[in-house]
Amino acid sequence: MPDPATDRRVIFSTYVVPQESLVTEEGVTKYAIEGGAGRTYGGKGIATLTADQWGEGWTSMNGPQQYWENMGSNWEDEGGGWTGIQTISTATSLNPDSASASAPVLFLYIRNLGTASDQSLKVSLDGTNYKICIPPKGSLSLRGDGTTLQMEDVKVNKVTSNTTIEFIIAK
């Protein structure tokens, strides 16, 4: 019997490279650090999480139907392994668990696995307005304020074409 985790945390960071293009006399485009910004930018932090999360689905890597004990009498309905990837084709809440709907979000990470230019993902932090856009191959990480941002507020939707994501949403 494995021991349960006594604590959980996420180390998170961002890294930004502002660039400007330069065209050589041979017509080759090259990129250098943008002159006004002058350098790269970034930051790093640690979000302390609750040891007992709200369910198996707090990361996309663990599907709620992955475990025998969660399948009840419907075990025969699940024939394949969980891929850890969720397809987004409509407005989707990342927290389908009503018992934790009003729990504060302590950390959120979403990665857009889409690769085509029309597979951007939009994110809502109030359940209604989608004001963050994640380009294909991009990702988002943030620490919640601890009160206002709640599990039920986090929703995602496609911008144009369907895309796939992996995520962590932790209380």
Added chain:
Amino acid sequence: MADRIIYKNHCTPQEQLAFTGGSRYYLDSDCGRKLTGNCISKSTSIGAPVTGEFSSTINLTSVKFIHVRNTDTSGSDYLLVNIGSMGAVIKLSAGESFSSDVGSTASDSTTVAITASGTPDFEYIKGA
């Protein structure tokens, strides 16, 4: 000459296991790995970086990309970021940053408001 912004968000989820004589953090077994995304922003114009000590609400308009960092190295003062009036729900403690495209589509822009608890030092870059 054209501008572009490459940005990356990275995270390492960890769990702590206690054992006789101590405890230690390991890669979280629910996640199983680190996560990273690396992309080019939709922004094609980079504003000059702005730094200072927070004194009043910072309101930015026509934002397509935002990078905000709490440049304090210690202490409990923090920044709050409100994107597109969704609420000041993104918290940045000392040393932490938030970097993302904003706006609802691949070409849209929106507003960003930065408030704080205390008087943390900050830096931000706006992409339009």
